[in-house]
Amino acid sequence: MSKETALAEIRKQIMWNRLLSVVEEQAQTLIRTAFSTSVREAGDLSAGVFDTTGRMLAQAVTGTPGHVNAMAASVGFFLEKFPIDTMREGDVFITNDPWLGTGHLHDFTVVTPTFLNGSVVALFASTSHVVDVGGRGFGPDGRQVYEEGVCVPIMHLAHAGVMNQSLLEMVRANVREPVQVEGDLYSLAACNETGSRRLVAMMAEFDMETLTELADFVIERSHQAMLDEIAKLPKGTYRNKMRIDGYEKEVDLVAALTVKDDGIEVDFEGTSGVSTYGINVPLTYTQAYASFGVRCIIGGKVPNNAGSLSAVRVTAPEGCLLNAPHPCAVAARHAIGQMLPDVVLGCLEPALEGGVPAEGTSCLWNPMLLGGHGLVGDADYGSATPFAINVFHAGGTGARIGKDGLSATAFPSGVRNTPVEVTETISPLIVWRKEYREDSGGAGRYRGGLGQVMEISHLEGAPFAISAMFDRCIHPPRGRQGGANGMIGKLRQDDGTMMRGKGRQPIPAGRKLIMEMPGGGGLGDAFARPLEEVAADVRSGFVSPEEARRSYGVIVRVDGHLDEAASLKLRSSAAAE
Incomplete structure (x- = not known):
């Protein structure tokens, strides 16, 4: 040159x-x-x-x-x-x-x-x-x-x-x-x-x-940079499927990823048909998140533009959940579409000999919270302050290669959690609790990220409503390579009344809304996790002493100190069985 x-x-x-x-x-x-x-x-x-x-x-x-x-x-x-x-x-x-x-x-x-x-x-x-x-x-x-x-x-x-x-x-x-x-x-x-x-x-x-x-x-x-990265992969077709909650019924996301000389093709043939509710996904959104799933592992250092995007081609049959035609309802398309990177990563796992993270919460836990005439079911809203607010929160991500998962972190969207102070400033709501959800991360050599627990009520004592668009309440994020699944999410009221993961539902006057968000799946054998790392998780409140003993074979005393001898004996006994 x-x-x-x-x-x-x-x-x-x-x-x-x-x-x-x-x-x-x-x-x-x-x-x-x-x-x-x-x-x-x-x-x-x-x-x-x-x-x-x-x-x-x-x-x-x-x-x-x-x-x-x-x-x-x-x-x-x-x-x-x-x-x-x-x-x-x-x-x-x-x-x-x-x-x-x-x-x-x-x-x-x-x-x-x-x-x-x-x-x-x-x-x-x-x-x-x-x-x-x-x-x-x-x-x-x-x-x-x-x-x-x-x-x-x-x-x-x-x-x-x-x-x-x-x-x-x-x-x-x-x-x-x-x-x-x-x-x-x-x-x-x-x-x-x-x-x-x-x-x-x-x-x-x-x-x-x-x-x-x-x-x-x-x-x-x-x-060309993307093609160079793709050329490092073994050619062939790799398949994966994921069953998730859906709305009126559970749905299957089915993918076939083909590595070719001129790029990667991802096809979602076999995926469930369109829903009668607003969780359908237009094709452009499917293409956006499926291609992102590839880019998380392949060519991550290549700038994102028309050139790099063109090396990944995504298709889905018209009429399936991931290529919903007009006039399907699509408002909560993110609850399904944001699962696609995990689906694609599952395809890539054999091609990369396991070099992918475990599944995470994936879908946002971003409730639409409302109050006003006609929005709270048959209840009387009275003279309370009307409001409509969309707040963003997240569960845990799956365990990563060589690292634990990230807690209360939105993957794949990357959006930030909405500060409690902002929610309380622009609406008549009060957040009583916002903390990590103990034991929600799947056990593994690398632990899944934790979900979080939030407790919310109406400051003026009035009823309010939630429009829920949550998943992972039935089917948990799956662990990989022997790692345990993350914990499923739950939506309930403080009196124990359970609520659905999707749909608008009222919270009666005086009641609190509790959101328990899923944790990410674990990666690898939990008994391979160093004893002191497990003890540190217990001291931090990430893992309970009972979970440490049950899933990791680690005994942590009441004072928070590791009982190394007893832990080694417990692990040895479990391995012999």
Whole structure:
């Protein structure tokens, strides 16, 4: 390689890195200006820059795989409706169509063209989850998408710099939190504008008139890097299935992953058919999380863009749960779609000779909590403060290779837990308890991450309601390589009344809601876990003395000290049996 060629390659890499900085600033603008807690506190969003053909060149690190990877496909739909040559400076486009965006009506995707010298040179896109879109409210109880809220087709949010007031008025009239939702739409437009300004400044600095050369460099290098990583795998087809709770009945997620010379193909033929409730998954969301599952293990260091994504192809038969056609209800598509990385990792386990983590909670435990007239069943809400709040919380992840699982951590979405103080500030709720759930992580050489327990009531003594979208209440996260399963989740009231894992349910006045979240599966033989690590878990409250003895063969005295001699004797006796 000549000196000039080497310098040109370095220059392109510098510009590529600058693109990553631009989209991260774009995402941070969205977080700083967002009204809803799901974006501001939990980071449930995506941000990215695209070339004029709709190829994603860079994504912000901040954001969820479901939003990012589905958004990568959605920009193409915007270009079909509004070709580049029809766009004008100041135009901003928007949709929350589940099949053209990121899978359900609560996610709005906004696309903004970036102009330089009168021509479009790039597109910025962003997505965020809003607190309410009307209809039944956020939850799995809808029977068709028409019941789940207002659907905005791909259209102008702003035309030549003027906001579409008719659209904003329609949205305000259909949602329970009009200020929050309208504010979030403005924040999406604002973050794209930030990205556009930073990109124009970057192009001026590098004396660039178009992004074409840089875009081709980014896409080609990323695609080849993924193919190089895939080439290290043994060719063949690998299969896995997972049974989960579903809603009206249990469902099976069935996958076949094929490693080929030109990439990886994941097919979900054999998966259960569509549900009559709102847990169905549009194909773009299935593709987003299935491809992410591959990327967790294969090519994790390769930047995520159209080039690397194109090396993983995901299909599912139309009419199955993972390729639900319109007008299926899809509001809680995340409860199913976020299971897919664990399904894919199960496929990869034999190809990688066991080098994958155990199963985790996977689905978020993000209840929609509501109070107001008609929302609490037949109970009288009286003059109590009406509210609607969506809070994000998580169970434990599966044990990792060489490490324990992460406790109360959202995988695969990566969103953060909503702080208790925020929940209590913006709603008439009080959180009495939020702590790790002892013994919830599956036993193993590496222990599964712990779930958490939360106890919530209405500060004003009124009834309230939960719209539950939880899984792993029947079927636990499975351990691998001899590790134990994680503990299943439970939803109940403080008087012992058990509640369903999915659906809107009232909590009577004076009662407390208790959410006990699942733990992750363990990895490897629990008797291979060092004695002192088990004793440390007991002292930390992660594992009870009874569980330490039963599952790990370790005796910890009342004072918290390890009884090494007795533990070795117990393990030896158990091994002899």
